[in-house]
Amino acid sequence: MPLHTGPGKPEEHPRSMNPFYGEANPVAEMTEAPPKERMPAGPMLPATAYQLVHDELMLDGNSRLNLATFVTTWMEPQAGTLMTECLDKNMIDKDEYPRTAELERRCVAMLARLWNAPDPHSTVGCSTTGSSEACMLAGMALKRRWAQRNADRYPSRDARPNLVMGVNVQVCWEKFCAYWEVEARQVPMEGDRFHLDPQAAADLCDENTIGVVGILGSTFDGSYEPIADLCAALDDLQDRTGLDIPVHVDGASGAMIAPFIDQDLVWDFRLPRVASINTSGHKYGLVYPGVGWVLWRETEALPEELVFRVNYLGGDMPTFALNFSRPGAQVVAQYYTFLRLGREGYRAVQQTTRNVARSLADRVEALGDFRLLSRGEELPVFAFTTVPEVTAYDVFDVSRRLRESGWLVPAYTFPANREDLSVLRIVCRNGFSTDLSDLFIEDLSRLLPKLRRQPYPLTHDKAAATSFHH
Numbered sequence: 011m012p013l014h015t016g017p018g019k020p021e022e023h024p025r026s027m028n029p030f031y032g033e034a035n036p037v038a039e040m041t042e043a044p045p046k047e048r049m050p051a052g053p054m055l056p057a058t059a060y061q062l063v064h065d066e067l068m069l070d071g072n073s074r075l076n077l078a079t080f081v082t083t084w085m086e087p088q089a090g091t092l093m094t095e096c097l098d099k100n101m102i103d104k105d106e107y108p109r110t111a112e113l114e115r116r117c118v119a120m121l122a123r124l125w126n127a128p129d130p131h132s133t134v135g136c137s138t139t140g141s142s143e144a145c146m147l148a149g150m151a152l153k154r155r156w157a158q159r160n161a162d163r164y165p166s167r168d169a170r171p172n173l174v175m176g177v178n179v180q181v182c183w184e185k186f187c188a189y190w191e192v193e194a195r196q197v198p199m200e201g202d203r204f205h206l207d208p209q210a211a212a213d214l215c216d217e218n219t220i221g222v223v224g225i226l227g228s229t230f231d232g233s234y235e236p237i238a239d240l241c242a243a244l245d246d247l248q249d250r251t252g253l254d255i256p257v258h259v260d261g262a263s264g265a266m267i268a269p270f271i272d273q274d275l276v277w278d279f280r281l282p283r284v285a286s287i288n289t290s291g292h293k294y295g296l297v298y299p300g301v302g303w304v305l306w307r308e309t310e311a312l313p314e315e316l317v318f319r320v321n322y323l324g325g326d327m328p329t330f331a332l333n334f335s336r337p338g339a340q341v342v343a344q345y346y347t348f349l350r351l352g353r354e355g356y357r358a359v360q361q362t363t364r365n366v367a368r369s370l371a372d373r374v375e376a377l378g379d380f381r382l383l384s385r386g387e388e389l390p391v392f393a394f395t396t397v398p399e400v401t402a403y404d405v406f407d408v409s410r411r412l413r414e415s416g417w418l419v420p421a422y423t424f425p426a427n428r429e430d431l432s433v434l435r436i437v438c439r440n441g442f443s444t445d446l447s448d449l450f451i452e453d454l455s456r457l458l459p460k461l462r463r464q465p466y467p468l469t470h471d472k473a474a475a476t477s478f479h480h
C-alpha cells in the first residue's frame with residue numbers, strides 16, 4: 011500500500027456527468043461530477059454514489075487473471091454470505107460475540123494439530139490481519155525471550171539484538187527489524203541457491219541472535235527453505251557453543267500446503283527447535299483477505315508480559331495483537347473453510363493447484379525461450395527467465411505485453427548476490443483452472459513471435475511496467 015500524500019493537482023474544470031446517474035430526479039439531479047479530493051458539500055443519493063464508485067473500480071485488473079498475488083480471489087457464495095452476516099462483528103469484542111471467539115479458538119486448535127504440536131493443549135495462538143502482523147508478534151516474542159535471557163546486559167550498547175534470515179525474506183521481516191530495532195542479518199543468494207543456506211545461517215548467529223527465520227515457501231521462486239537442516243545446523247551450533255537459538259517458520263503460504271500434500275516433509279512443531287509458526291489464512295488457507303494465524307509451540311514461548319487483558323468490554327480476555335478493532339468475518343470464513351473442506355478437501359484443492367502449476371511450468375519451458383528457476387513442485391509457484399540466446403526482449407517486455415491481454419505477471423530482479431537475474435513469476439491459486447492456464451499459454455505463445463522481432467528490449471521504465479508483489 012503506497013503511503014499517500016495530500017491533494018494532487020488543483021481541481022480541474024467541472025466535469026459533466028451522465029444524467030442517468032441523477033435518476034432524472036429534478037431535486038436530486040446532478041449534472042456535474044462531484045469533486046474527487048474534497049469532500050462534497052452535501053449528500054447524494056445512495057444509487058448515484060454507488061454507481062460512481064462502482065464505475066471507477068471497473069478499471070481495476072481482473073483478480074482472476076492476477077497471477078502475481080498469493081491472496082485468495084475466489085470463495086464460494088456461502089462463504090460470502092457468512093462474511094456479509096459477520097461484517098458488523100468486531101473480533102476484539104470477545105465477550106459480546108463469544109461464538110465468534112470460540113470459532114477463532116477452534117481454528118487455533120485445528121492448526122496446532124495440523125502442524126503437529128507435541129502437546130496441542132499447551133499451544134497458544136491467535137488470528138491476525140495477515141502474516142505480516144503474525145510475523146511482528148512472533149518476532150516480538152523472540153526478542154522478548156532473548157531480552158529475558160540476557161537481562162543482565164540488555165539494554166546496553168554492546169547488546170544489540172539481531173535476527174538471522176535469508177535475503178529472500180518477505181518485506182515484513184525487514185519491517186519487523188526496522189520497527190522493533192533489531193539488526194537484520196541476511197544470508198545472500200549464491201549461484202542457483204535462491205534461499206537460505208542452513209550452515210551460512212548458523213554462522214551468522216551469535217549471543218545476540220533472537221532467532222532464525224525459515225521460510226516455507228519463498229516468495230521469490232516458491233521454493234521451501236530446508237527447515238529440518240536449519241534446525242540440525244543450529245543443534246550443532248548449540249553443541250559447539252552452547253547458543254540455543256529458536257527458529258520461527260514463516261509458513262505464510264507453505265504452512266497451508268505442506269501439511270496436505272507434503273506429509274513426509276518435516277518442517278513443523280515435530281522439530282523441537284521450531285518455537286512458532288505463522289500462516290496467511292488469506293493465501294492457501296483459501297479465505298478472502300485479511301486473516302493470518304500465529305501459533306507458539308507452548309505457553310512458555312510467548313512471554314506473559316506481551317499479553318494484555320482488557321476488562322472494559324466485559325469479561326477478561328487475554329489478547330496479543332497490534333490492532334484493537336478488527337473484522338470477525340474472515341475468522342468465521344476460515345472456520346467455514348476448515349469445516350467445509352476438511353483435510354481431504356484441502357488436499358484435493360492444493361494438489362490440483364500444484365498440478366496446474368507443474369504442467370504450466372513444463373509448457374512454459376517447452377516454448378524454448380525460457381529457463382525455469384523453479385517448477386511449481388513446492389509452492390504451486392514458479393519463476394522463469396529468458397534463455398541466454400534471447401536478446402531481442404527481456405522479462406519486463408513479457409510482463410508488459412501480457413498485461414495487454416489482461417494477465418498480471420510480475421517481472422523483478424533478484425536480491426544479493428543475484429541482482430543480475432531478472433525473472434517472471436506465476437502464482438497458481440485455487441480458481442486458476444486448467445482452462446485458464448490453457449488460455450494463458452495460448453496468449454504467451456501468440457506474443458512470442460512479436461517479441462522475437464523486437465530490435466532490443468523495449469521496456470525502459472522497468473519499475474513502472476511491473477511491480478513485485480510478495
Ligand SMILES: *Cc1c(COP(=O)(O)O)cnc(C)c1O
Pocket residue numbers: 080139140141142143145180182225227228229260261262263290302480
Ligand atoms: C505474503 C507473505 C507474508 C506477508 O503476509 P500477509 O498475509 O500479506 O501480511 C510474509 N511472509 C511470506 C513468506 C509471505 O509469502
